[in-house]
Amino acid sequence: MRSAANSFLVAVQFMTRLPVSRRIQYSPDALARSVVFFPAIGLLVGAGGAALYSLLSPHASRAVVVVLILVYLVTVTGGLHEDALGDAADGFGGGWEKDRVLAIMRDSRMGSYGTIAITLGLLARFVFLTNLAPGKFIGVFIAGQVLGRWTALPLAFFLPSARDKEAGQGKLIADKVTAVSLGAGTLLAFAIVAIALKAAALWASLTAAMTAAASGFYYWRRIGGITGDCLGATNQLTEIAIYLIGVVLP
Secondary structure (H helix, E strand, O other): OHHHHHHHHHHHHHHOOOOOOOOOOOOOOHHHHHHHHHHHHHHHHHHHHHHHHHHHOOOOOHHHHHHHHHHHHHHHHOOHHHHHHHHHHHHHHHOOOHHHHHHHHHOOOOOHHHHHHHHHHHHHHHHHHHOOOHHHHHHHHHHHHHHHHHOHHHHHHHOOEOOOOOOOHHHHHOOOOOHHHHHHHHHHHHHHHHHHHHHHHHHHHHHHHHHHHHHHHHHHHHHOOEOHHHHHHHHHHHHHHHHHHHHHOO
């Protein structure tokens, strides 16, 4: 029980800027063991956004509320996933050979591809969330947060690290997620989404699975595996795709 609590706190510290206990115990496999709780972190973050929606929607327009929710998301995560999307876009857009792609991802400077990707990502989330039916907003929003983070499990289970000799957050997770963690995390994620979306959960889950599979195949073909930026980029793409499905489906 104590080990599970420690892994949950490691996941909170890694994926958010929320304060956690200083008594967290770290080990070489601590981050890999915490991945099973990534969907729970999505629920935690999603619950905060849902609370904002419930409190503010009676007093402000949908557009204003969505902007404040996006500010909340960037603040509570420290822009972790947006930064990953930008780095991945710069890497894959600006490099052709594996070494060049990985070098560009390492560069702390943001290029044109990354700037465009982050801008379009925020714009897409704003437009899709603004156009969700009022009765679907909270369910779809929570599903996007949960399933976006869930994608790290299958990607890290099936794919190795693309960085053979370099250190990185992705290397701490890639090819180190156990089948038990994958299964438990998947059950947790799909259970949350089933409660949030009911019948529409099937479409959201399929969308997340297809986005993870398509992006994973792309990463494997281009660089032979994944990096931390790849995981964050797929997180963002999945979240956006689920919001789009929420708008399109009745």
